[in-house]
Amino acid sequence: MGQVVDFVEVSTEGLESSPVAEALAGLRANEARYFNTKYKTTFVVEKASDATELLEWVTRILKEERDIVIASPALEVSENDVDGITWVHVFYESGLSINVLYTREDGGKRAVGFKLSQGMEVPEELSSFKFARQKSKLAGEIRGSYFVIKGEY
Template sequence: MSYVVDFVDVSTTGLESSPVADALAGLRANEARYFKNKYDHVFTTEPAAEAGEVVEHVARILADERDLHIASTPLEATDFEVDGVRWSYVFYESGLSINVLYTIEDGGKRAVGFKLSDGMDVPDELADRFKFARQKSKLAGTIRGSFFVIKGEY
């Protein structure tokens, strides 16, 4: 069942098993607010078990591009297109959020972004490979983020 993410009344719906559920819910709400304000898009997620194609798509890009395999269990995912850009998100039990930005038109931006929920440790699979910048969010506290550019075609 899909869940429309509310960035006014932040809820841990679907994220309850995460040890940083409140922070992860804030991170998810932060993304929802961004898409509503920038694109007037309603950010909707569904349980990862029901969004297998999205989870597999993100996992394939991570594996092909950087030989990365995320150990944490995916909890929720979403995939949508706005303004010619396909966005795929997976939210993991550890508090990690991974998004894939993929411009449909050739020559556009294509990247994978990582965001760490406030209070979580950097996952071992990312620790020595990426540097994380910090940003403050009213909804999510301190978010640490990093990214890499996608070189292949997906």
């Protein structure tokens, strides 16, 4: 059983080893609020070491689609299945959050999103991406980018 992410009382539990733990906790809470508002579902995270299959799936997509290998250790993983879409989020020690949106129906949307916590530098492995800025009450300034998944996973 994982940890339910509270977006009212933001906690750094599980993220303490991150140098930007508070900003990463805000980013995680921002995702929880989104899922609560849009899908009326609870956002639950588990330790990355307890979700190796999901983490390997995300790692495989990054490697095969764009030859990206994330240098930072993964701390937590979340999986949500809503409206025929599998969403997997991975929160990394560096402050990076990656989400994979994967519509199970052929021809649906499939993409990888990157979000950088306030206070972190763009990781070298993502230096080729342009990041847009977004303000968040929970996370401060979020920088984000994405790419469309072309393969089948």
